[in-house]
Amino acid sequence: MPRHVDHDLRRRQIAEAVWRLAARGGLEHVTLRQVAAEAGVSARLLQYYFGTRDKLLLGALEILNTDAEQRARARLTQLGESPSMHLLVRGVLLELLPLDEERRNRHLVHVAYFVRFLNDPALAAAVRESPPALEKLVATLLGRARELGELPPSIDIAAEAAFLVAGAEGLQASVLLGQHTPEQAVSLIDHQLDRIFATSQP
Structure with a gap:
């Protein structure tokens, strides 16, 4: 058989x-x-x-x-059934950091692929849409946060989403190289999120 x-x-x-x-x-x-x-x-x-x-x-x-x-x-x-937009945005950004063995190994693989991305259109196409898609997701969550009053109306949603994603991705290499600890990277993400989620009340 x-x-x-x-x-x-x-x-x-x-x-x-x-x-x-x-x-x-x-x-x-x-x-x-x-x-x-x-x-x-x-x-x-x-x-x-x-x-x-x-x-x-x-x-x-x-x-x-x-x-x-x-x-x-x-x-x-x-994160639970009804997490705040703050927690959801934080959760999305932390997925971009090598905070455990599984995510660290994944980022190492992506680093190994990076040179190929620059020279191979098919491989590049497989990842090219990832950052814009993440920016769109974060922007959507930030927009919802503003609707719920969790975010000041003066915040530039698109600019902040792009900055947050780029910042999280930029921390990947520094954590892998030991320039920042995972805890320090998380703290930097939290610092930026606390900044933009700060209430507009005096």
Whole structure:
């Protein structure tokens, strides 16, 4: 009787092998043979699931991004049934920081992909929309906060959303390099959020 194979699980197994290799030493010299050995599968099976090396790198990135989004949603649900807009914006921004092993490893993989992003249109397209989408999400939450009276009417929603996302993304490298501790990075995010969520009352 043929053994049932979970194809999604097998694709993830291979993708995780790419992530480990990327985090350890970048992508420039990663081969299909190395990924197959790291994943514990044959090169033929790897090609069956992903085809070429470029498709493998793209597929592994897409799985990583989908996984990150699912984990982020799960963490945001832990804020409770009716969290304030302040807490929701904070939760979104903290997802951009390497605050635990899972997020740290994910950011290391993205760093390894960065040079490829600059030179590979297909890979770049997979991440190009991420910052604008995050800015839009944060702007939407800030707009809702203003409607609820949690935010002063003078706040420039679009500018603050862009600044907050860029600031959180900029802290990624400093935390990975040890220039800031995770706690310091969170404190800097909180400082900015306290600034813009400050009431307009004297």
